[in-house]
Amino acid sequence: MIENHSAAVLEAITFNDDGLVPAIAQQDGSGEVLMMAWMNTEALRQTLATGEVYYWSRSRGRLWRKGENSGQIQKLVEIRLDCDSDTLLLLVDQKGVACHTGRRSCFFRALRNGKLETIAKVEVDPAALYSSKE
Amino acid sequence: MIENHSAAVLEAITFNDDGLVPAIAQQDGSGEVLMMAWMNTEALRQTLATGEVYYWSRSRGRLWRKGENSGQIQKLVEIRLDCDSDTLLLLVDQKGVACHTGRRSCFFRALRNGKLETIAKVEVDPAALYSSKE
Numbered sequence: 488m489i490e491n492h493s494a495a496v497l498e499a500i501t502f503n504d505d506g507l508v509p510a511i512a513q514q515d516g517s518g519e520v521l522m523m524a525w526m527n528t529e530a531l532r533q534t535l536a537t538g539e540v541y542y543w544s545r546s547r548g549r550l551w552r553k554g555e556n557s558g559q560i561q562k563l564v565e566i567r568l569d570c571d572s573d574t575l576l577l578l579v580d581q582k583g584v585a586c587h588t589g590r591r592s593c594f595f596r597a598l599r600n601g602k603l604e605t606i607a608k609v610e611v612d613p614a615a616l617y618s619s620k621e
Numbered sequence: 622m623i624e625n626h627s628a629a630v631l632e633a634i635t636f637n638d639d640g641l642v643p644a645i646a647q648q649d650g651s652g653e654v655l656m657m658a659w660m661n662t663e664a665l666r667q668t669l670a671t672g673e674v675y676y677w678s679r680s681r682g683r684l685w686r687k688g689e690n691s692g693q694i695q696k697l698v699e700i701r702l703d704c705d706s707d708t709l710l711l712l713v714d715q716k717g718v719a720c721h722t723g724r725r726s727c728f729f730r731a732l733r734n735g736k737l738e739t740i741a742k743v744e745v746d747p748a749a750l751y752s753s754k755e
Contacts, residue, residue: 496732518654565731596703597702598629603629
């Protein structure tokens with residue numbers, strides 16, 4: 488259930504010197520860890536107000552609604568906070584793939600036999616994901 | 622399977638300006654997200670060399686073997702790297718509880734009904750966990 492009141496969680500969070508907090512997105516139900524990105528207060532407010540997950544893009548220096556161009560949105564199911572109040576766990580319902588490479592999870596490389604191996608297949612052509620350009 | 626060769630993953634990682642990378646610990650099998658902490662190159666090397674997870678404690682400014690005092694160690698199952706090469710996902714086998722509060726996961730507070738609610742019970746008395754002092 489999504490809350491319109493972000494005060495309780497905003498007050499509790501310890502943001503870093505850049506005003507950001509890391510947010511881990513996990514698929515509700517399956518437990519799959521999809522990605523990790525950063526939120527500022529505005530990203531969190533928008534997420535709680537709309538029920539769709541917003542992050543702060545450090546590379547682009549702007550708010551970013553996950554899937555705004557690709558359509559691969561994240562519906563928020565629940566927000567959890569850790570014991571140090573400096574990391575968020577977002578339970579989400581990920582539409583399609585989370586990774587810009589077209590894979591379900593961003594964590595698609597594993598250290599095996601001394602090498603980084605790609606362990607997940609591309610499910611959607613990235614060119615199709617970003618045909619409207621991101 | 623644990624690798625003694627850390628070169629492949631060390632070379633691939635983009636560490637932040639402090640020489641750190643965030644590492645998400647997830648229980649292998651259940652998918653439960655246990656905690657998020659930080660690693661530097663030495664933490665990663667020790668983790669790969671020993672098969673037990675080491676982090677860099679930012680508050681204490683030193684290497685920290687998870688469970689070194691409490692006995693609640695993390696056996697490494699696999700290390701994964703995300704698409705931006707700046708976040709690690711550690712599949713682990715957590716002995717006992719991960720959180721210093723005595724709860725299984727550090728993410729034991731959830732935003733529900735506009736309030737942060739504690740959603741996990743204390744499984745081990747923290748006083749017992751740290752009787753030898755951490």
